[in-house]
Amino acid sequence: MLERLAGNMALKSELGAALGAGRLPHAILLVGEPGCGAGFAARCLAADYLYPQGGPHAEAVLKKEDTECLVLQGEGASGQIAVKRVREMREAIQRSALSTDAAGRVLFIYGAQNLNGSSANAMLKIIEEPPEGVLFVLTATSAATVLPTIRSRCAAYTIAPVPTDECAALLTREGLPARLAQELAFLYEGHIGTALQAFRNDTFKAALGLAKELCSYAAQNDTYRTLVLVTKYERDRESFLALLWQLDQLCSAVLRRPAYGAEQCGGLTPDRAARILQVSAATRKAVTGNGNLRLAVAVFAAEAAR
Template sequence: MLERIAGNEELKSSIRRMLEGRRLTHSVLLVGEAGLGAGFAARCVAADYLYPQGGAPAEALLRGECCRAVAKAGKRDSGQIETGIVREAISVTGMGSGGRYLVGQVTAMRSEIFNTSLSAEGRAVLLYHVERMNEESANALLKVMEEPPEGVLFLLTADSLAGVLPTIRSRCISFAVAPVSPEDCARYCTAQGVGAKDAALYSALFDGHIGTVLAAARDEARREQVDRALALAKAAAARDSYAAAVLLAAYEKDKVGASALLADFRAVAAAGLRGSSHSPVEGETARKALGAADAAMQQIGAQVNPKIVLSVLAAKFRTF
């Protein structure tokens, strides 16, 4: 299943050698910014670890059809494992505010891997976005990572290495998940059923981030948001602050939506700065648009009223 990962030949080669020699460390951390597919890569490694011969269980694991550790915020004893198709793998994704890990999830996972014996090559635990762990949930995880049961492989993902607590980092072997070229990304996504035109456009705009491209191509709401970001970039190229104000007005009371649109507008501007023909802006206009998008996103993140932020942003379009 490692071959399902696009690019990243060094990562695949290192993991493959470890698997073939049964020398894979019990804790692997895959680091890659959002949209690069670190979670998918983790599932590929888990599938090859548990099911070297492939087959239906391996395919189900790639789709994420495994057990899940769940819990309720504020209730430490509420953790449990929801059974999935793949019994040998457990996934843990933060369920608290902002995707924060709950201690109940970690303790439920820990009890499951110590108390359950299954007839498989081993067990795999997939922990997504461990940069969202606080000290309490990290300490609960460390207790099992320090002395794991025989045959258990921990596969952790994070957007950045710096965001992972040092106590977790020190117990893992880390690999970086790198973006592929826009051309390779487009070929990969086309093979996954994305139309060639959309694959080329989104791969150029999102700079080879396969997960982001697939999400944009497969979700109608996401596609519409990218279209609005492109329309905003066209307004920037034309220095049309009125068109920008009309488009942005729909987000004056929608902080989350405004942030998402600005993130896509930023991606379009960055693509233009790289010289992509798929972006409506280029050169100095692209640079100014990128800076304006960054400033607006920071202000919204700092709880400034979105209506004010977007109004100021639209006015800047005259100077692009």
């Protein structure tokens, strides 16, 4: 299944060789920016480990449906992986018998940077004394954000975005119209997962559309319509941050290709895009620092369209 992972030829070759020779480390850390496909890569590796011959069970792993795969990930508003959940997984691994259909069992730890001190210590006990046949596959947005005690026990690999042309071709095969595939591949710089979200996820798609609208208002110095658009976020911190993130992607795209501002962002120029990026960064700092959200929204509108 690793061959289904786009790009990353060296990584696929190294992991494939280790699998074939039976030398795969028992703990793998896959590092990649959000949208790069680290989670998909983790499932591809797990499928090849559990079911070397492929088949329906291997496909089920990719669909997150296989019973030999256990999952740990952040929960609640904090997004932290609780020590209680780690202990539950440890018991599940130690007490349950392995299936005769699979070569072992896999424990996914999605977002390993969300392990806190207590949960990391509990996880360390499992990784240092792994039950027979268990593969630990961790993902993280950055190796530096994973606690050293966990990171040092893993073989780390980096998942990279794919070239824009390759990303566009893959998106087309997923059903996106060619022109849209090319735009999203460029906008999100080869992050296939992010581009697919922009096509399939209505909330994500809506945020992108509003960010484009905001760019257009800013290009026209239209403070009033900018304020009207963002006022709806005065009580929705997370959605406002999502809008700012989309805005950052658009402004970055305009800086890389000035014509994109005329094509997709209502005439936004590189100079104004650079200014909006500065305003967005300052606003994000205020919002994430528990500043007054209503005030932050109003100031953003005034500064972005000035």
